[in-house]
Amino acid sequence: MAYNVTSAIEICENPDAVSHYDMRFVKPLDVEMLQEIFTKYKYIITIEDGVKSGGFGSAVLELAAKLTCQVPIKVLGIDDQFVEHGTLHELQHLTGLDVASVCKCINESLQLVSNG
Secondary structure (H helix, E strand, O other): OHHHHHHHHHHOOOHHHOOOOOOOOOOOOOHHHHHHHHHHOOOEEEEEEEEOOOOHHHHHHHHHHHOOOOOOEEEEEEOOOOOOOOOHHHHHHHHOOOHHHHHHHHHHHHHHHHHO
């Protein structure tokens, strides 16, 4: 996923307005780094190539709620449903985790922040 995210940032509308953190693991969460992210940014997107339910994004949302973080957080990942067989590229496209889909999400988020 790191490659897709990096590639998406490079082609998004304003790459200088985007930061990418590779958190590496879900448990234990790097609470200190996430607290810094919660205070530094106006919009957060978590991206994972696993199921969203019970995954990294869910853990970030849970921590944000515990800390009463008011920053909007969007979770990208695989919905809790059966995914057909296919090539990695096909599956990423189907689940919205390909470079173009991630770029679209980033651009939409940047627009929300600039209009907000």
